[in-house]
Amino acid sequence: MADLLVAAGCTHAAALAHLRGPGPHFRGCWALDAVLGKGQGAPVFTEIQWYTASRPSVMLHWWGYLREPLGPRKLRLLAVACCRLRWRDLARCGLEHAVQTAEEFADDLVDLDALQRAHEATLGGMAAEDAGGDELENARQARIVVASLTAPDPQSLDGARRESARDFDDAGQAELVREILGNPFKPARIAPSWLTWQSGAIVELARAIYEKHDFVLVPRLADQLRAAGCRDSELLEHLQQNRGHVRGCWALDALLGKQ
Incomplete structure (x- = not known):
């Protein structure tokens, strides 16, 4: 398959390397899906698409394919940065300290106990909020995001990422993904x-x-x-x-x- 793609003019290094790799390969393979128009329903994600993309969830999906899943630190900092785009909504709920604590925890500036206290304080105020509304415009939704963001269990971070970087066009969040992750096709090399x-x-x-x-x-x-x-x-x-x-x-x- 890789040889045929090269003969057809394909220069996508990540896709070619994946197809030439030992596998294991299964149904749902991202490179085969791209060739067949399955899964993403579009050609293999390119460097140009990365820099013009405006859907954060798609960008993070492809990052996981092209590089590796995000670690807890990057996940937490990305969710924090996305929350800061809606700082006024968070401030109205008194959630600024919890978000700042999560950011500091990501860089080992506060301990797990401090994160746990921020998490419990966020949950404690949730019962007083009215349900309904979308995204962070609604106080209850804001608390759900920040509760995930401050959860000590790293697996909960994916929930914060999904809530703060949903599957819709958001140019501001897309820029943050590029700001925090860089270029998946050209890893940074520091001399x-x-x-x-x-x-x-x-x-x-x-x-x-x-x-x-x-x-x-x-x-x-x-x-x-x-x-x-x-x-x-x-x-x-x-x-x-x-x-x-x-x-x-x-x-x-x-x-x-x-x-």
């Missing part, structure tokens, strides 16, 4: 020489930006990386943006060795 440049100046700046949420300083990282010899256009272009960065940013994570 050791960049990290040791000028006695670790790049790592020091990246850590300060991350810990202080001072993301307006991110473009300075691009300048320092260029001075250190970096020619990775995707990494530099991402860091040149002075807006839209959140904790979990793929470029900052790569420089700081976070997963």
Whole structure:
């Protein structure tokens, strides 16, 4: 199958590698489904589609196929970032502290007991909210999302991700998926020489930006990386943006060795 696709002009490296792999392959194989128009019902997901996609659930689905399922830290930070898009709704319910606690827990800044207390406080207020409404516009729905987000069990995070990144067009959430995950077709590669440049100046700046949420300083990282010899256009272009960065940013994570 891979040889036939190459002969037909296919250049999708991930699909070709998967089809040439030892398997095991089953019905429902994402590469075969793409060729047959099953499953996703569309051609094999491409790099261009990744950068133009506006449905977060589809992007996360394909990320799992092309790379690997998201770990607990990335899942929690993505859900936190999506919640921050609806900060006013959360603030009306008094849920800001719970979301901030979940974000801090993702980076080991608070312990499991603090997360558990935030989770219990969120559940405790749920009975007082009226049912009904959609998404985070409704207070009860807001609490459901934040309850999943603060759940100590990592498996509950997938519920928070589904609630905060549903199967509909949402350009804001799609940008957050790209911000946190990067490009599934081009994993970030950091040269050791960049990290040791000028006695670790790049790592020091990246850590300060991350810990202080001072993301307006991110473009300075691009300048320092260029001075250190970096020619990775995707990494530099991402860091040149002075807006839209959140904790979990793929470029900052790569420089700081976070997963």
